[in-house]
Amino acid sequence: MADFNTVRTARTTSYDSAVVDQGLRAYMNRVYGLMSVGMLVTAGAAWGISNAAVDGSGQLTQLGYAIYASPLKWLIMFAPLIMVFAFGAAMNRLSVQGATFMFYAFSALMGLSISSIFLVYTPFSIVQTFLVTAIAFAGLSLWGYTTKRDISGWGSFLVMGVIGLIVASIVNIFLQSSGMQFAISVIGVLLFAGLTAYDTQRIKNMYLQMRNSDADFLGKTAIMGALSLYLDFINMFMFLLSFMGNRE
Numbered sequence: 219m220a221d222f223n224t225v226r227t228a229r230t231t232s233y234d235s236a237v238v239d240q241g242l243r244a245y246m247n248r249v250y251g252l253m254s255v256g257m258l259v260t261a262g263a264a265w266g267i268s269n270a271a272v273d274g275s276g277q278l279t280q281l282g283y284a285i286y287a288s289p290l291k292w293l294i295m296f297a298p299l300i301m302v303f304a305f306g307a308a309m310n311r312l313s314v315q316g317a318t319f320m321f322y323a324f325s326a327l328m329g330l331s332i333s334s335i336f337l338v339y340t341p342f343s344i345v346q347t348f349l350v351t352a353i354a355f356a357g358l359s360l361w362g363y364t365t366k367r368d369i370s371g372w373g374s375f376l377v378m379g380v381i382g383l384i385v386a387s388i389v390n391i392f393l394q395s396s397g398m399q400f401a402i403s404v405i406g407v408l409l410f411a412g413l414t415a416y417d418t419q420r421i422k423n424m425y426l427q428m429r430n431s432d433a434d435f436l437g438k439t440a441i442m443g444a445l446s447l448y449l450d451f452i453n454m455f456m457f458l459l460s461f462m463g464n465r466e
Contacts, residue, residue, distance in 0.1 A: 238429065245425045245440060246363070252318070252444035256325035257451065263329025268336035286334055298328045299384075305445065314437035321441050328452060335456075339463040347462050351455040358411055359447070362418030370423075372416045379409045399460065406457035414450040421446070 271282030284290050301324050309317060335344060362369070383406055390398045421443035428439065 238426070241429055242422065242425055245429075245436065246422065248440045249421060249443040249447065252321065252441060253448045253451070256321060256444065256448045259322050259325040260329040260332070260452070263326045264333040265329075265336060267330055267333040271333070272337065285330070286337075294331055298324065298331050301327060302445075302449070306442075309438055309442065312438070314434055314441070317438055317441045321445060324445070325448070332452075332456065335459060335463075338465055339459060340466055343463040344459065347459045348455060350462070351451065351458055354411065355414055355451050355454065358414040359418045362415030363422055365415075365419070369416055369419055372412055373420070376409055376413050376416060379405070380413070383409060403457045403460040407454055410450050410454040410457065414447065414454070417443070417446040417450055 267281075267285070271279055271286060273279050278286060285294055305320060305324060308320070312320065383402060386398070386402050390402060421439075424439060424443070425436070428436065
């Protein structure tokens with residue numbers, strides 16, 4: 219009887235592990251799927267707006283002047299940061315569908331905010347930097363997902379680093395120091411590389427802890443996970459582009 223119970227327990231444990239693994243894969247696929255669609259929305263918005271911002275002779279149109287040369291550019295620059303905080307504050311009140319729509323709206327707003335890269339950098343350097351970022355992101359995220367090492371302790375250090383980076387970036391808007399900009403870019407790449415691994419492990423562990431929650435809660439956490447990884451990718455791309463990209 220003892221042997222039978224042992225075998226039955228082992229089979230039950232194996233079955234439970236398989237169910238958890240299947241659920242985790244489906245959850246992470248949802249996170250990466252949302253992130254990927256958000257990236258496509260951002261790329262499409264950035265490309266479309268940059269094309270509408272210049273005429274056939276390469277001069278700024280009225281739209282281009284408004285978003286790149288008027289005081290409105292400051293609002294466009296900081297609007298994504300404001301919307302991230304609004305997203306977090308509104309998440310509990312939103313439905314899954316509403317949160318998904320807000321995520322895609324944020325992705326489009328981010329596309330507007332970074333659309334000037336198509337006017338500043340050559341298309342080849344943008345594509346090259348995107349591919350480098352994608353390869354680095356995939357490797358870092360895979361490591362964060364598979365590593366047995368607990369990297370949760372990185373969180374406070376990385377968040378403080380990002381806050382310092384934001385402050386330094388705002389200061390350098392007025393200083394216009396090329397040396398400071400290079401240092402910000404290098405540190406930014408390192409910080410968001412670390413955040414990619416950290417956020418992937420955090421999202422994975424959150425699912426394992428909350429997997430028995432209702433579908434609505436899991437749907438919202440998947441969207442917030444996609445937002446975290448989306449921001450890691452976008453920021454790593456932008457910082458890499460600032461010193462890898464060839465200007466027009």
